Amino acid sequence: MAAALEGHREVVELLLSRGADVSLVDEDGNNILHYACMGGDVGTVELILSLDVVDVNARNNDGETAADRARVEGHHQLADLVSRAAR
Template sequence: MVAAQEGHCRIFDFLIGKGANVSQVDDDGKNFLYWSCKGGHVGMVECVLPQYETDDVFPLMQAACDGYRDVCEFLVCMGADVSQVDAFGYSVLHCSCREGHLDVVKYILSLCIIDINSSGVGGKTPLMEAAYGKHRDIVELLIRNGANVSQVDEAGENVIQNSFMDGIEEIVKTITRENLVNVRNRNMSEVTAAMTAKCN
């Protein structure tokens, strides 16, 4: 696993040749493929991939979360299912938006596979994740690509209310510029974005 994460393909092959158990996982259930994707080495992923099925969502999710576009592209070319979600309903788009990886977000959107307005845990959309993470460039990209700025999460909060939690003025300006969202929207607790901003 260490060899996989660090990108040492020759050492990995040597250990496999000496009988290393390719089905072994760590205490969190993560296998060699996961660790090679987390390391971000395309050559290592290519070395490890034949040992596994490419429909496992976690390697692709990990590469997207860590911002490794080249690894994402390789996994997709090898058959990784971009439309899969994790146990919380999060897609690779949610993950890359939350972590602020613009290149990965652009690549995922270019595939035209994932619903840009899909909901993850708590009803959060990729746009909400990007806004909450203070990633203005991704917010603007998502809006240009048709993200629904008026969509609300399970708490009844829209993207502005998610933004105001951290007092992100520039993102709020970006979102409200086109008057596409209800700035007076009240969440389940009857709180508006302005009320939240005033408290902050």
């Protein structure tokens, strides 16, 4: 999640190749897609969406989706990208 937040797509890819569990959520209910959207790196978000294993409609403990978190952080392009994937 930290690699996704910081936009380190290559690190995310490495961790995935080593069996990282992308289904985990933190104590606030954020998943890896929430973190990638907060970080704002388009490539990292696209990678996570391409996995097709993360629920793009998942809500954290505050009721926010990953697209909501992207909007809050000012990453409107990412919010649109994730919203399109949610359809």
